[in-house]
Amino acid sequence: MNTLNSTHEPSLTSWIESANSKETDFPIQNLPFCVFQLLDQPPAIGVGIGDQILNLRTCAELGLLSDQFNDAASQTTLNAVMAMSPADRTLLRARLSELLANGTTADKSVIEKSLVFQANANLLMPCHVGDYTDFYASIYHATNVGTMFRPTNPLLPNYKHIPIGYHGRASSVVVSGTSFHRPVGQLSPTEEGGIPTRGPCKLLDYELEVAMFVAQGNELGNSISIADAEDHIFGMSLLNDWSARDIQKWEYQPLGPFLAKSFATTISPWIVTLEALAPFRCREFARPEGDPQPLDYLHSDENSSSGGVDMKLEVFLCSEKMNQQGIEPVKLSSGNFTNMYWTIAQLLTHHSSNGCNMQSGDMLGSGTVSGLTRDSRGSLLELTWDGASDNPVPGSQRTPITLPTGEERKFLGDGDEVILKGYCESDSHRRIGFGTCKGKILPAKVEA
């Protein structure tokens, strides 16, 4: 899957001029998948190209694709495309690249009938997410959070041996641009043995994550080997795992996060394929040389040599006041997906290693992507170091954030919009962007 082919050739350009701009997220080397909708029309599958979308259903209708792809290309979700064999996915990508490349032998006037401007399209959930699993794969995040709650013992003994993960709520995964209300929930009693209260979350946070989507699945009782794992990953998007820290603190023992997370999880609408990411695969990830080797089922040489993805990740915030005053969103942090302790292949292989059946469209979250330095921490909990806690950890450096309006943030306020961005870039290859993942917080609903 990771071998470079002509679709990655940096000199390849498109006859769609906006795709040739150095700044675009969507050059012809990317071709990320999406599901979009035009007014009064049914949803359709597309790929992003510059500032436009190539409508795959229209392509199928116009005879631009090989017949074998017509059914999958005409669906209203990506699940059928995801379920195709790796070889077919490669064929489809090559054909789409061919249609959009300068010098295409296809009739451009026909292809143009399949193009729509992104500005005119409503981007929808890209696929039906059957199951959503969230991992905890950044050792810096795990160490930061562990230090706040267990200063003497931040990293649990299992962390370096087993990719820690838990099941998330699939129904409340929403696409970028969906606003949601601040959740209401039970909050800890103020004194030991006291009665909890119920009210709007006071410690609302984001978590910067990357999502992986399952391509072909496995039957219940089988597992996906580490050597095969990447063939089973269709692509990646950005994910914001909104977290109600106060609700979480009270509810999560002994069975893990529940209502603190299930009110909303936002993903970006574009799924960037592993094929598009091939030039940015790297050795680097956050498992130092001296650390224990993964057990055999999680180990492969290929995985070690190119298990990482050199993907830059950024978080921006825009408060309502900033928005009203026309102030641009401020950058809160920037990190890199190489800060993962576990590779994407290891996450998928571990997940299926007990025979659990993965299905096309299932979503695996990486867990918060945090790096070693303060400016690469992927949540407010870490950035402000438990900033709003009534009982801060002794010795902790509480560092609230001041916005350009003079507003202070320890956690998120009503009207705040959080914007995630992600992109891969290098001197030798075209930029591969993920677009944006946005979500805005509406005030809590007043209860009857």
Next chain:
Amino acid sequence: MNTLNSTHEPSLTSWIESANSKETDFPIQNLPFCVFQLLDQPPAIGVGIGDQILNLRTCAELGLLSDQFNDAASQTTLNAVMAMSPADRTLLRARLSELLANGTTADKSVIEKSLVFQANANLLMPCHVGDYTDFYASIYHATNVGTMFRPTNPLLPNYKHIPIGYHGRASSVVVSGTSFHRPVGQLSPTEEGGIPTRGPCKLLDYELEVAMFVAQGNELGNSISIADAEDHIFGMSLLNDWSARDIQKWEYQPLGPFLAKSFATTISPWIVTLEALAPFRCREFARPEGDPQPLDYLHSDENSSSGGVDMKLEVFLCSEKMNQQGIEPVKLSSGNFTNMYWTIAQLLTHHSSNGCNMQSGDMLGSGTVSGLTRDSRGSLLELTWDGASDNPVPGSQRTPITLPTGEERKFLGDGDEVILKGYCESDSHRRIGFGTCKGKILPAKVEA
């Protein structure tokens, strides 16, 4: 929803004789829903009646139902029936009761064309389970497990205030009769700081639970009030939450159970509606008078007066050797669903209280149903009191189980079949049975 009407009348009998037997799980007062399949035919929705199934699609085709039900009745899963309004569900139930009752005014020779023998049908998953959530609602189970792992502090401070739950894996929910392989997974290092091993689970357990299925759902951002909650519950079935105790012990900190549960969860094929259970609703559940009152959003007078369900639950085991020698399964325990600390309405209301959207067909597990006495403990972990632990809790009474063949069980062996049964009965009403929930353990797959 809970008011009794003519469909519960104990004197009501069916012209299908097997439904009038005192022993049947499926008298005309029950009419549990299922999805079944005959050889070479597509799946169909049905209701159980004595030893037969009334095929709802055929009923629709023959004009036996009101037109408004024809679409939902003709589907291959129950999700559309579940999504109907409570009033429509009541109407449909009344019509099915009318068709099958002695003295029906419908043409029995037509109805007979819609009947198939259960013995000839293959029972399938009753619905598409979008999300599966597992609760921890038996205080006796929570106390037993807590005592083993935290002898001085068995019940955490949140337990009596918040219904503890976590997200489960939906893809691996299977219907009764599905065999599965013993899972393989990471097992704790034998010494502190050591390297874990990987191998077949040694401490495989069942958990006796009850499943609830969501009827109409709620939009993301809304919640379901405690007063409305039971209108949103379609019905109940039996659930076996298979658990790999050794895998769980190593993986579950800090985010909860993951691969220890996701290899298989078995449900019984029949969904008994809340309407059928109405005569067995009761005051009794396991929250003693002196305990803290639930917070307002979880409190209602109606809920207190009839929040419980007087439902008897039994667990049977049949080893491969017993099966070969023709020995009947042995009963391991019998409990009652009144041993829940939280009512089914409280579980659903709490789940949606943060705005999490519930969808028709979503499944909520009760958590292991254990009672106060040893013979009502709903898992081997509790029955044998951590029987296979290398380091038993000081003072614990380890009590392995001896089978009629002389075999001993601390946890489940290969070839063991676990059978759950459930039923409601009283002097004044017909028995309402849940059928059985069976699953058999195949040996772990040898890995390449």
